[in-house]
Amino acid sequence: MAKENRPVRVAVDAMGGDHAPSELVAGAVEAARHDGVQIMLVGDPERVEAELVRLEAQDLPIKTIPSEGVILEGESPVLALRQKPRASVLVATSLLKEGHADACVTMGSTGAAMAAAAVILGVIKGIDRPALGGPVVGLAPNTVILDVGTNVDCRPSQLLGFAVIGDVFARQLWGIEKPRVAILSVGAEAGKGNRQVKEATELLEKSGLNFIGNIEADDIPHSKAEVVVCDGFVGNIVMKLTEGIGRALVEHLRSNFSDSISAESLDRIAKEVFEINNTAETRGGGPLFGVNGVSIVGHGAAKAEAVRKAIGMAKMVVESGFITKLNEELAEVHSRAGE
């Protein structure tokens, strides 16, 4: 946690992501220059220092921390954790664990970041496994949806955990006093849904959260709730379908209207349709939910601006006191549920 108004210290994995280290360093430099954060750049010192020199960043509050190797997308995280104990994402996460940093940021692989966070930071009591989520449907920028892909075949108690995480996120990050918490289902009426939804509903009703019951998928883009919980299988489909519709719709509009609508108007609409449905890059990154520390994972394709945003997200999450509140609220909900 940031203490005594000291600037937030962020450990950045300079080697993860498609454009490492150049775009990672560039984004970190921008953050150090403009956003009032201290940066630890974790990576191959020679390559990182060369980038810093190139960017004339020697006077900024940036330290270089050496690491060896990087865990790539597609590698088995569990295996990689053993074989590359000095990999950049592990060193960055350890800096956080050891109190040298207040948060860590990586552009992937997501699997490696999750494994590193789970092993090094640990998961908070009341959570089984880390979760991913966020405002992944851009038309509902104040709706946090989770889980979106790592936890499938969830037990109902996991959905309860997601609800608490989302509730604390909406309160601490967005300042919403009593976030509406909904469960994603196939009918608005109570009792509609699959077994998982029905069982989770019983838990959510007793949770003390502002649980509003089921919502349907067409309610999501209309911002009917601040927190939408679902199995990771379902959430991942929500996230990816949104992205796919965005991309395909842009192609469709361009090929159908290029003769009849001015290029400038079409460009502006295409850009908006794309961006609002593809928030992964514009957001920069989101927290790994449920781990005991602020670990932000961004998109592998992130360029400098997205990296800077991810660092900004890290700062916001640290300053919001998210982790402390999440620990408190999970303990409360579980004591309320009589566990």
Add this chain to the structure above:
Amino acid sequence: MAKENRPVRVAVDAMGGDHAPSELVAGAVEAARHDGVQIMLVGDPERVEAELVRLEAQDLPIKTIPSEGVILEGESPVLALRQKPRASVLVATSLLKEGHADACVTMGSTGAAMAAAAVILGVIKGIDRPALGGPVVGLAPNTVILDVGTNVDCRPSQLLGFAVIGDVFARQLWGIEKPRVAILSVGAEAGKGNRQVKEATELLEKSGLNFIGNIEADDIPHSKAEVVVCDGFVGNIVMKLTEGIGRALVEHLRSNFSDSISAESLDRIAKEVFEINNTAETRGGGPLFGVNGVSIVGHGAAKAEAVRKAIGMAKMVVESGFITKLNEELAEVHSRAGE
């Protein structure tokens, strides 16, 4: 089945849907007038006849068949089937069962239509319960997705049934020789997904279908498969999220660009964005899959044009020989699976 080039005979539930009977009768009249079908209008004779007179349809190939009562959206179908044995949807379905009609068409309730079809027509051997599906993602007009909402917590064998239904649909209705059949999951690689996906994958691999493995949700709008199978919970979310994004995006574009893009251009784009993402009405209706007869269910809000389209769909499905082929292919797949 239509025989000897006789016109297809369609029994239309004139009392179901939000705009019954006027829009139902109007759509049926258009179909009888222009589309070479014979119509049986099932409903309150006085009200139906009055509409026919108003539309000057006395000389068209339309018969009125009396029924008593209608099963409304929200009523328990099982209860209603017992309490209203002469309800319009039951009479229409019975006309098909008894060979007086080649197909029946209703605008709902969907639950009543399914219950009527399952009880009166029966389900085809190899299918557990009727399913709903179709090209519900408008950006992929040649991708049939099923189930989209009635079957949740499916066993893997049900997903196999959906695959066969989709395969026969794509071959008979769209003339695609070897439709690509995919299972919707959270990763493209084999083995990625939840328990249900993994178990269904084993069955699909042995099915003799052109099974291409997993696809992710962002592949759907890019038409990566002609048949996408999934649990009804997941398919319903795909369908409704698509609709919700369409509607919310139209509102978003209108409120963000009305100052800077000409009203005419904006209207055209808004119309296209809406229509391509809200296919339920433009399609008219789709078959109840898995029942032993051509039963088409449309949207409750359908107006005359959509009703006419639903009748056109009924005609197409009858003429395609879908039901016969589906019976054959289900028998084949099940004998191949050694059942």
